Amino acid sequence: MSQKKPELTFKYIFNYSYNPTYVNGAQGGFSPRGEMIINFYLERQPLPESISHEITSAGSIGRETAVEPEDLTNSMVRFIDTGVVMSYENAKVFHAWMGEKLREMEEMHKVRSAFENAEVGGQA
Numbered sequence: 001m002s003q004k005k006p007e008l009t010f011k012y013i014f015n016y017s018y019n020p021t022y023v024n025g026a027q028g029g030f031s032p033r034g035e036m037i038i039n040f041y042l043e044r045q046p047l048p049e050s051i052s053h054e055i056t057s058a059g060s061i062g063r064e065t066a067v068e069p070e071d072l073t074n075s076m077v078r079f080i081d082t083g084v085v086m087s088y089e090n091a092k093v094f095h096a097w098m099g100e101k102l103r104e105m106e107e108m109h110k111v112r113s114a115f116e117n118a119e120v121g122g123q124a
Helices: 088-117
Strands: 025-030 036-044 050-055 061-068 077-086
Touching: 025 077, 036 088, 077 088
Parallel strands: none
Antiparallel strands: 025 036, 036 077, 050 061
């Protein structure tokens, strides 16, 4: 008769304001206390604070005359909505977890590619 090993079940509780955010980059490093700081951002073109237009003789909106800020076309925004702070030990665990999830995705891509490239027989 085998002994059942002790186990622990984690229940997940979500904050009512939980709302996953799309990110396409991160910036960070280690704090003086040795904690990993990761700030996630969404990179996009900036939106103007204001745009001025001429008013035509017909009373309609005419050509653009000014944009604030003036360097709008030469700028990018990295909007930071979320950041995390974790210990060095937890950063190592997170790194291993992320690596495993990436390996799983790579396997799915291999299977999908093999399926798509397989000879198709029979009728369509």
